[in-house]
Amino acid sequence: MSGLSVGKRLGDAVFEAAYLSLVTLFIAFSVIPIVVAVVLSFDARGFIGPFPPTQFSLRWYESFMADSYYHDGLVTSLIVATVATLVSTVAGTLAAIGLSRASFRGRGALQAALLSPLVVPNVVLGFGMLIFASRLGIIDGMTRLIMGHILITFPYVMRTTAASLVGIKASYYEAALSLGAKPWKALxxxxxxxxRTGIFAGAVFGFVTSxxxxxxxxxxxxxFTFTLPVAILAQMRANLDLTIAALSVIFIVATVLLIVLLDRLAGLDAIVGRGVYGR
Structure with missing residues (x-):
């Protein structure tokens, strides 16, 4: 065996070991915090002490169930995220379709402006939306939250929908028109x-972001109107306890159950779609 072949195999082995090490570290970095949160959520101590805990109980889950402050924030978050996602999904899809077919001067600038919330810091967006709402005389917290969350969720739907439209030939739409379908029906x-794959993915990203x-x-x-993350942040500043860990575990379980339920009832492929080339 030549020295070149031995060196090549050695290089491949080193690369494979480094690759596996990086993947393992990434998985550990992602999973370990979740494991720690799950374990701490059952900690019986009334303070955050050394890990792992020595006694276990459900006191922090009971604390969450009895805390109306978290409940109010959860209800507000669900309402705001749902309304903002629905509006953004419709508006973002129509914007993506319109820009993908249109050809006019300034199209790139308009597209960049619509996607700008992806790169502008949320603090800047929040402050700008506060000033904008004040100028319009909007003082209702729920209305302002929905306006702000539409702003940050819209680009996700528009971007993912635009990406999915790249693989769709314009001839499909034109063929439907030539066969007598009206434009709205062909659309x-x-x-x-x-x-639908891009639309659904954008809606999911938008909902999670909101x-x-x-x-x-x-x-x-x-x-009187605040979201759950704001409630958590306020509680962390005022009285940090492990109710937050219990809340995190509840949402992890709810997410897993939702995915399993959707897969059992309709199948994720049927809901999300397989893309243009997997049909």
């Missing part, structure tokens, strides 16, 4: 079904 029965947002929500809440 609803041809373009949207083919682009539900998890702190930067924008901090500026738009009021004394």
């Amino acid at each position: 609803a029965q041809v373009t949207l079904p083919l682009a 539900f998890d947002d702190v930067g924008v929500s901090l500026f738009l809440t009021d004394a």
Whole structure:
């Protein structure tokens, strides 16, 4: 065996070992915090002490169930995230379809402006939306939150929908028109079904972004209307305890159960779609 072959195999082995090490570290970095949160959520101590805990109980889950402050924040987050995602999904999908077919001067600038919330810090967006709402005389916390969350969720739907439209040939839509379909019907029965993967992915990203947002929500809440992340942040500053760990575990379990339920009832492929080339 030549020295070149031995060196090549040695190099491949070193690369494979380094690759596996990086993957292992990434998985550990992602999973260990979740494991720690799950274990601490059952800690019986009334303070955050050394890990692992020596006694276990459900006191922090009972604390969450009895705390109306968290409940109010949860309800507000669900309402805001749902409304913002629905509006953003419709508006973002239409914007993506319109820009993908249009050809005019300034198209790139318009697209960049619509996607700018992806790169502008949320603190800046929140402050700007607060000033904008004040100028319009909007003082209702729920209305301001929905406006701000539409702003930050819209780009996700638009971007993922635009990406999915790249793989859809314009001839499909044109063929439907040539066969007598009206434009809105061709859009609803041809373009949207083919682009549903991007639309659904954008809606999911948008909902998660809205539900998890702190930067924008901090500026738009009021004394009676606040989201769950804002409530958690306020409690962390006032009285840090492990109720937050219990809350995290509840949402992890709820997410897993939702995915399993969707897969059992309809199948994730049927809901999300397999893309243009997997149909």
